[in-house]
Structures are given as structure tokens and as C-alpha cells.
Amino acid sequence: MTGALAAEWLKVRSVRSTYVAVAVAAATVLLGVLFVLYAGSVWDARPPDRQPEFRAARPEQGFLPVVQLSLAVLGVLAITSEYATGMLRTSLTAVPRWRTVLAAKAVVVAGVALVVASAVLVGTFAAGRLAAGDRTMGFNTAPVADELPLLLASIASVVVMALLGLGFGAVCRSAAAAVTAVVGVRFLVPVVATLLPPPWGARLAGVQLQDLPATIAGVETTGGGEPAVGLVLLVGYAAVPLGVAAVLGPRTEA
Amino acid sequence: MCGGPASGSVGGVIEIRGLTKRYGRTVAVDDLSFRARPGAVTGFLGPNGAGKTTTMRAVLGLATPTSGEALVNGQPYRRLRQPMYEVGALLDAGAVDGTRSALMHLRWLARTNRIGRARVEAVLAQVGLTAVAGKRVGGFSLGMKQRLGIAAALLGDPAVMIFDEPVNGLDPDGIRWIRELLRSLAAQGRTVLLSSHLMSEMALTADRLIIIGQGRLIADTSVGELAEQFNRGVLVRSPRPTELTAVLTGAGATVVAEPGGALAVTGLGPAQIGDLAAAHGIAVHEATPRSASLEEAYLALTASSVTYAAGGGGGPR
Numbered sequence: 001m002t003g004a005l006a007a008e009w010l011k012v013r014s015v016r017s018t019y020v021a022v023a024v025a026a027a028t029v030l031l032g033v034l035f036v037l038y039a040g041s042v043w044d045a046r047p048p049d050r051q052p053e054f055r056a057a058r059p060e061q062g063f064l065p066v067v068q069l070s071l072a073v074l075g076v077l078a079i080t081s082e083y084a085t086g087m088l089r090t091s092l093t094a095v096p097r098w099r100t101v102l103a104a105k106a107v108v109v110a111g112v113a114l115v116v117a118s119a120v121l122v123g124t125f126a127a128g129r130l131a132a133g134d135r136t137m138g139f140n141t142a143p144v145a146d147e148l149p150l151l152l153a154s155i156a157s158v159v160v161m162a163l164l165g166l167g168f169g170a171v172c173r174s175a176a177a178a179v180t181a182v183v184g185v186r187f188l189v190p191v192v193a194t195l196l197p198p199p200w201g202a203r204l205a206g207v208q209l210q211d212l213p214a215t216i217a218g219v220e221t222t223g224g225g226e227p228a229v230g231l232v233l234l235v236g237y238a239a240v241p242l243g244v245a246a247v248l249g250p251r252t253e254a
Numbered sequence: 255m256c257g258g259p260a261s262g263s264v265g266g267v268i269e270i271r272g273l274t275k276r277y278g279r280t281v282a283v284d285d286l287s288f289r290a291r292p293g294a295v296t297g298f299l300g301p302n303g304a305g306k307t308t309t310m311r312a313v314l315g316l317a318t319p320t321s322g323e324a325l326v327n328g329q330p331y332r333r334l335r336q337p338m339y340e341v342g343a344l345l346d347a348g349a350v351d352g353t354r355s356a357l358m359h360l361r362w363l364a365r366t367n368r369i370g371r372a373r374v375e376a377v378l379a380q381v382g383l384t385a386v387a388g389k390r391v392g393g394f395s396l397g398m399k400q401r402l403g404i405a406a407a408l409l410g411d412p413a414v415m416i417f418d419e420p421v422n423g424l425d426p427d428g429i430r431w432i433r434e435l436l437r438s439l440a441a442q443g444r445t446v447l448l449s450s451h452l453m454s455e456m457a458l459t460a461d462r463l464i465i466i467g468q469g470r471l472i473a474d475t476s477v478g479e480l481a482e483q484f485n486r487g488v489l490v491r492s493p494r495p496t497e498l499t500a501v502l503t504g505a506g507a508t509v510v511a512e513p514g515g516a517l518a519v520t521g522l523g524p525a526q527i528g529d530l531a532a533a534h535g536i537a538v539h540e541a542t543p544r545s546a547s548l549e550e551a552y553l554a555l556t557a558s559s560v561t562y563a564a565g566g567g568g569g570p571r
Contacts (some may be wrong), residue, residue: 089316175262
């Protein structure tokens, strides 16, 4: 397993797509700062008596989908690039155990997502607060400690998105199909949920990937679910596709 | 585990026992059995679609046999803990990520089996890719990709080496390089299994020949035996065929008259025929040995397998 892990780490490090994905995720820091500077200019233009009621979204939350999607694509490509080139057969000749290969990929993808998401989201959080200065813009009024649960849950959601991408990639074996599936689960299901008749939209709201960080952190949620349930659901989003992929096998025959 | 066991480049055996592989209703390999032994290049020959690649994938654990087994050093491949020290394989040279450099491709592969960086440099030098090691594989020619694939197969210094159609699409220089490499690997005592659909290539490279058609074994032979099997004697032309026939038949040969007045002689070599004719004062205008080319022998063998399958009514078609 350690050999497979070391190999997967080197694979991820030695292709350009990894650096593109990380660069796109890192752009969130810049986008967050630009957003806060723009919101700050609006704050500055307000009469002083209306400034306290100003509310701007947390920049690291606003741009979280960028981080999630870029690392989900990294997860997708970690396996679909091997299907596309046929290199997976070489991988399985060197390590003739599919679950070991898949597990090694999952550990590496999760590790990269954890490090990148932590750096980018904490960086965006800190840069946003610095850019806000002493303006009271809503997102920067609570003590840092109060913001930690949501920040950690958001980082976890990025790791889950990356593993969801890897799982969908292994199941679909095609990058296009897997990315479409990831986008469908993360961005289209919420849209569809709003179109459903009354009880169902609300029921779906509590289990959607986009709401889970807030549910887990116990902050104002649309679904209002239990944090523990949210955590189980979040883990499920990563575990189910990977589990299906592990059971299906590599399917490199024929 | 430090550096792995020294292979010693000896003792590797590939053994196929009653291997059958079906994909749905298609029978890719049908009750195939053969062995590839150390110190020889075993040519694995058959028309496209005969089941060569499927058999090789079964050996490498990439295809699960429907029945029977494919063993390497007495074990199924999937049971090998550090397979690269025992088996090196080149299945498809194009199956590499073109965005990765040659060096990085070999380094990740080496890491899976705890093979050191020095060995990566050594195999790069062995195949002549050191100068382009840092370049993206996507820019490589087919010949360079073949060399990279061979470097990958050599990483663990394995006693068993498997090559699937390694000369396909190569230029004459590349073909000769691979031929000499395969010969030298066998000369070092390794077991080399080489597939091809080109008999002409096998004639120059292989010691043993495993010929299959429609997934079934047609012949397990050597290049020499195959040539002998399809020896069609000597074509002799003479202005006095009747007398020459009598002389040669008297000496124990079998003589058949061919259209155009020539004689097909079996049982005597051209030198003996010439001597006999001279001793009897019979002029000989031509004495040409007609061993069928190996290509023809191969085509005759595989054609008969097709005929057999169609006539038998129980074939996969």
C-alpha cells in the first residue's frame, strides 16, 4: 500500500492538470478580496447611520463552489485520465489489486484537497477580514472562534467533493460523464429541488451537498438538520460512489 | 524488501493451462495450454483477433479466465506482491499519459514496487532515452514510446518478460533494435513471450512458436520444425525428365512431375540430385530447394484452423 500511495502521489504531482486545478482553487483568495473590496466601497458610500445594518456574504462561503468544483475535477481526472490513455492497465500490472489502487488514489486526492482547501479557505477568510478592515460588514463581526466550525465543515465538503469526483470518475470511466455527474449532484439538484411541489423541496434541502457545511456547523440552515446527521450525509457523498467503484472493479477487460 | 529480491534473471516460467476466456457469447480463448521457458524467445503467433492479447492479459491478471489458469512462476499474477521483480510487460506503448515526462512515468511506476531512482536512470540509459527523459511523452514518436514501454518492463529486472506486438508501426531501425534486445534478454536466461501476427518477424526473433487461431492452439513448435514440416523438396528442371526421374527414384527419392515439365523431388538434397544427374550424364538446368516460406507455412496452418472451425459446425461463429 505504501508503494501504491507513493506512486499515486507522484502521479498527481507530475501532471499539469493538477496545477491548473490548484491554481483555479487558489484564485478564490483573489476573488474573495476583490469581492470584499467592492462590498467595502459600497459600505463606504453609505451614510454612517446605515453602515451597521450592512450585510455582505462570507467571501470564503461565496466562492466555496469554485474550490469544490476545481478539486472535484482533480478527483475525476485522477482516474479518468488513466482510463482515457489505457494507463490503468499498467497501474494494475504494477499493483494487481484494484481496491489498493483506488484506495491509494482516494488517500492522495483527499490529502491534496484537504491541504488546498485549508490553505485557500483559511486564506480567503483571513484576506477577506484584512480587506474589510474595521468596517462592519456582517461577515466579519463574529469572533474568529465562532467561524471555525463552518470553516472546518467547508474544508471537509471540499475533500468530499474531490472524493465524489474520484468515485464518479471510477464509475463512469469518462471525464466528461463524471464531471457532468458531479455538477449535477452539486449544482443541478438544488435547482430542481426548488421546482418540486411543497413538501419535497424542503425535504431535499436538508440532504443537499451545498447545505451540509452549514448544517454540520449548526449555523442558519435552510433544512435545519442535525449536525451529526449532516456529517453522516457528507461522508456518504464520498463513500457511496467510491464504494460502488470498489465493488464494480476496474472494468478494463475487453 | 530493500531493493527487492535479486531475480537472477533465471527460472521464470509462464504456464497456460486449459485457459478459456469468453466475453458474452464470444470465445476469445478456447482451452489453450502452453508453456514459455527460460532462455528462449517464445513467439506467440496468430491472426488479429486470435486471442493473443486476451491470453497475455490473463497472464498479467488483467482478464479473469472463464476457466483454466494462467500462471507466472507457478502463481496467478494477482497473487504476486511485488510483480515487477518477476514479470515485465509491454502491452500497449501508447497507453501512457502524454502530459507526463518519461522520467516521471518511470518514477511513479518504480515507486509502486519500491524500485529506486538509480534503476530508473539505468533503464532510461539502456533504452537510449536519457536525453529526452524530461520531455513530455505526448511529443514522443511511436518508436520512443516503445522504448519507454520497454524501459518500464525492465525496471524490476524480471526473469519473465511479455511483449504484445512490440514492433507494430516501427521503422526498420526500431524493429531491428527490438529484435536484438529480445534476443539478448533471452540469451541472459530470461523467459520472453513475444506476440505478433507477422511470421516474418517471428522467424528472425523466436526460438519456439506457439501458433493460435480463433483462440485455439494450432501448433507448439520451433522455427526449424515448422520449416521442415512445410519442406516441399527440390524443384528440378532437366531436358531429360523421364530418365532423371528413374535415376532419382532409384536412389530413394520421391519424384512428382509438375506442370511445365519440372520435377518436384523430395528425399534428396540439391547437391545429391546434381551429383546423381552428373554421374548418369543427365543435364540439370535448375535445382531449387523449395522449403515453403515460414509465412506460407503459417498461413497454411491458420487457414486450416479456420476451415476446421467452419466444417466442424461447433466453432464460435
